[in-house]
Amino acid sequence: MTRPDFPGIGGAAKIAVNANVPASTLVFEELRARIVSLKLPPGTILNRADLAEAFGVSQSPIREAIQRLEEIDLVMSYRQSRTEVTRINRERLRYESFLRCGMECEVVDRLCRAPGADLTKAMGYLKMQEVLAGDTDQIELFRELDENFHEELFAAAGYEAIHRLVIAQSSQMARLRTLDLPRGDKMHSVVEGHRAVIDCITAGDRQGAADAMRVHLSGTIGRLDDIMQANDGYFT
Template structure:
């Protein structure tokens, strides 16, 4: 599979900003959403044409994607969207779980009513999308839910760190999201987390979080069966 350089839907760039970070951000989101599936060939020349740029910022963007393990770069040959590395996904999950267990502990001790209201509003937004199967917007609200918690706990930079390291597990979650009942499970999990925070129950909040974050990893075998060419173990 090869990316179509003639597409124009994602090529707009803010000319007041450096080009390479914008190309990186757009390609990264396309990879995480699986719009660019594992195995897609990314031609530097085609991307330069698509974005109306020289090849230098495109090369820089691809190198940064390579640093995150989202593309495999074969010098003088091709750049290919990488398979989903299960080992990397497991490590990213371990890191995120470790951090967020402390995040929910902090929030449960604070019991900030304004934060609780904001989190519930985000859950309502997700619930409204259940019947629409708008997985892209649902995923954005899922990220917003967790980002709000990191910010309220005073560790927003750790959210940025987790996001940088979560490319493989994010793609697993995106494959899992359309499975029947998964989006409802997410809404239910988020509600349990917020209920426990509001009640000041640290143990319940942490248990709800553990269950929430482990849902996709418990389905790896099924995801592998459905998408055998997308996953790699190392």
């Protein structure tokens, strides 16, 4: 088990800039981002007092953020003991994969039936990914662009709120993708998947778009056994 390094995690200044957002939400979003990116890997012990000091807040928003992380199975708190980042739950992975695939296939279907939908931002993110594909030194930016691409598809279809729901319920899959992505061929595969989806949408090919999205989203879960074998300590 490891203890996290919190320098630069964000303190009172960051929360002041986001004055309209509850402190507990800022803490939750930052901790979730660090957990799904594996900067806080499974087994990491989270000390509430250390977190409160790092964020420049009282322990109340820390407690609320941890409760939200528990709800999505990213941490487990032991009474009067410790809070620990969980291992990746294989059964929840399958649930999350099913949920995300179903929602995203429906989104591309809606976009195919809305020829006026604005895909400009999604296509812009795709072009940036094409430039970065294969450069594993840019993996963090590539991962961010990946999420931005999918978010813009939801936005173009008018379902931003649904995207937030899907992301909130896909934390285990996010960790799995983090383990799978640092491969040059995986980056190219992501780009090819995004391109296939966009091409089908612009052609109005509803079945093709759904099939392309399904294939795109199934790549990582299809490699689950290999990923687990290479990272045994990260899984339940």
